[in-house]
Amino acid sequence: MSRKILALFMILALFAAAALADGEGVYTYNSAQTEFPTNWSPHQNQTQIDSDLMVQLGNGFYDFDYNEDEDGYKVIPQVAADFPVDVTADYVGDAWGIAEGEEARAWRIPLRGNLAWEDGTPITAGDFVTSAKLLLNPTAQNHRADMLYSGNLVIKNAEAYLKQGLASDTALGTIMEAESLSVEDLLAKYGSEPGCINWGNSFGDTYDFDAKAWTGEAEDAVVTTPLTLSDLYAFYTTGEGRAYATWASDEQMTEWALEELFTPYMQFAGAMDFDQVGILAPDDTSLVLILAKPLSGFYLYYSLTDYWLVNETLYHACESETDGVYNNTYGTSKETSISFGPYRLSEFQSDKTYLLEKNPNWYGWSDPANEGWYQTDAIRVDCVAEVSTRMEMFMSGLLDVVGLDKDHIGDYATSEYTYYDEGDSVFAMVFNPEHSALKTAQEQAGAHINKTILTLKDFRMAMSLGLNRQEFCLASSPTNEPAFALYGGQIVADPEQGLFYRTTDVAKQVVVDFWGLSDEIGEGKLYADADEAIDSLSGYNLEMARQYFDAAYDEAIAQGLMGEDDVVEIMIGTPNETSAFYNSGYDFIVNNYTEAVKGTKLEGKLTFKRDATLGNGFGTALRNNQVDMLFGVGWTGSTFDPYGLIEAYVEDDYRYDPAWNPDETMLTCTLDGEEYTANVRTWQHAITNETVTAKKADGTDAELNVSANAEQRILVLSQLENVILQNYDFIPLMGDSSAKLKGMQVEYHTEDEVFPLSRGGIKYMTYNYDDAEWNAFVASQGGVLNYK
């Protein structure tokens, strides 16, 4: 009898296996990418495509989920069992630099008790500490090591451990700040060290100390001079350097010397033990993070949505060292990958395909919050480079999603299967209007070539108003929409409340002010409110642009910037000459402005050239005046931290326009009915948790910390956005939206995009057909599906 039952069971099992082999009861999500992941190690991953794979193989301590109404997000514990507990009081003392009464400096994260690798090996809090040590390994210089110290989350001594013994070229001002030294003390202590300078940034010219002459060329890199630091300081502030910089005052030269002169300097201790780094594991399910600066609430959880956990045994097996250079191949193949996330990598062929299958040892399967979700059994991702192939595969039912490009968006723009996703970035057209550099460039370009007209704001305003953004998007990237401000619609101003910046009144006011619509809003006027005015924007006003072109020309002639026989030649830089976006965009810009200046005094006098060799160095090329203009550039990320992101538009290291001086540009903000005035850099610091000094209307100084007040913080942010826009050196062009077709096999959880969950992702995706039913359905449709 038992043999019969066994035989029957085996037959049933065979049938079941055969059925599963045909895809019955199996749900596979199929997609294709143009590029493929190459390194998904938590310590080394580089691209979004790497991250897309990484997030299936592991989870952060915290994650985003839908709120109760499914119209916004909330933060939930993921690898953590609960939200962190403030244990600052337990770590008071010199060891961690925490004073009595401080808060939010040490957090205990309770971990789930059932964390495990895909092979069943348990994961404990100690593994997170070991992984942090591997991440911060000074000899490895892991690309992602700064996740533990660069940003809101600054683990005590993490950077010092990573950079122990490192001497690097450090600006004098940084050394003075680190050691609380005066200039005299600094020179007394370090004056005999080698003096270093970045000639490109400082003078745009190089002084040859042997020949005692300026060479006319400058490299954008910190180089060592034959002088000691003291001698170089004297050269810069009182010697040949001072004499050369006729554009600067003595005070400015003294001030700039602290930023532009360098010397090799060891910022951190020569040796440090990992015990001094603020990551501790008091027990197997508790991880303590000790921070160098307080952090709490949303930004603490958000900083812990990424993960750094690696499998120690496998990690060490992937290590190698050649000639003292450390290398690690963890997370570069199936053999070097191990999962603790919902899926495990069961197949990977480089640049071809990978397959993720459910990880039976994932802690989340026993979590009631996941019950009923994760219908997807497997995720198949193929590398399909050609868009036409992807479209044909999609129409044949082989893919469940396909991105729409400019050749296909027209056919499917109104399809019920088309979904539009708004990105978090604004891409812009940027100029470097620095006069002396433009003058040098125009002299090198030849006789009767003019570039210095770019210094005139009227000209840059004309360039802004004269660009048909809608047509630009259609020509270069039709899934994108024109942009009219520095920040796009997905930027969150108050993450605790889920408040989007662009929905605030002050942010709307920035847009209507920038586009000159303020006087048109109100009862009996053109627009009833700011929303209506913003909805009407196109950013294109050819008539006004032509007026500005004429005004700029007259002013350029009057100021002697250009002669009547001169032709304006703008060098546009692009990263390469293979990108369809940059090629179409460049052609559009040339044609657009050639038409725009018709009937103006610049007709036939506005020309463009292109340098398509810039690669990653396009920002530097603009700052160094190798090119005069870029387009389609901007900063991505920082969706939840627009206050930090403003640094990208203000700080010298990131700002595209070196001619604009945020230290000299004054800004007045009205807070609680009182006017406060400070320079732009001060206000930038004010919204990033710093206490700053501003002048009140009566001339007295006042200390401000606007970060504590969400409303004031948003107001100052909007004022900063306004100042930056008014420069007309970073002109909003388009947002980075995209469009895709969803296959009939799958359903998204929400029809509307809910940032940052999109439409629910893999977790919430449901299926209309299992794989077998889907194949039968596609066959019944003649093998080609109709999505129009």
Added chain:
Amino acid sequence: MLKYIAKRVALMLVVFLIIISMCFVLIKLLPNKPAEQFGKDKQLIEMRREALGYNKPLLTQYLIFLRRSLAGGDWGISESLYLGQDVWSKFMEKMPATVAVNAYTMLFSVPLGLLLGIYAALRKNHWQDHFISTAVVIFVSVPSYVYAFLVQYILCYRLRLFPFQVQSGTDFFSRQMFISMVPAILSLGFGTVAGLTRYTRAELTEVLTSDYLLLARAKGLTRAQTTVRHALRNAMVPIFPMILGEFVGIMSGSLIIEQIFGIPGVGQLYVASITAATPDYNFFMLLSAFYTLIGLLSGIIVDVSYGFIDPRIRIGSKK
């Protein structure tokens, strides 16, 4: 002959060293900056670049390259394309797919090209010759990616005879893998077939009208005997090196065809190593060295092969 080969090999090594040195200098002259990322620790990136030797003088870097790569065979790790992975291993991992597709293409296109060329030559000025010659002109003129898209659209999408992409895995001798490669083989092969047909027809037509063939026929040999034993053998003297060259070229890969049919081969590596936003020095140098060597070696092999095909040719002989 041996002396001649030794001399050619010695010269080849000199040329190889010169080319590789030029490649090294030129790639190092390209701008190589990491992408600007807001919030990233630039000092950390600079630490890694320092460790990798980016900041060493060019001559020092060159000497390290000579010692470690050319003399030691260690081509280093990828610094951008496949971050952290050994470039030689990666190259060898991708090479079989390229070789398989190109080898199948050769196996199909060489015999077909020869047969069509012979047939066209034998049917010279008949409609068959005109038809073949017209087809040859079309296939020689149209770039292979055009056939590739057409083949994919008609055979894979409309008729559903073949999969869109080459099957994953490395079992290049399986039936399923071969079937999945057919569209790529056809797309790659059309051009080779057309070129070989044209060349064979031209050579054979010339030989077939020679006096000695008339004499052979007059002696009583059949048309088939004269064609195979005499005409074809003589015509093969210039054709065979061409075929040999095609076989050597099977390792070079095709950027477009590999891209269209999802062949995980080496076709895209060379271009990607230069056009990547941060050029991948080690990949570029390995690929430059490899293809330079293949090119130079194939030149020697082709030259030497003349002597074997036609014993009247004595390369290197002073007499």
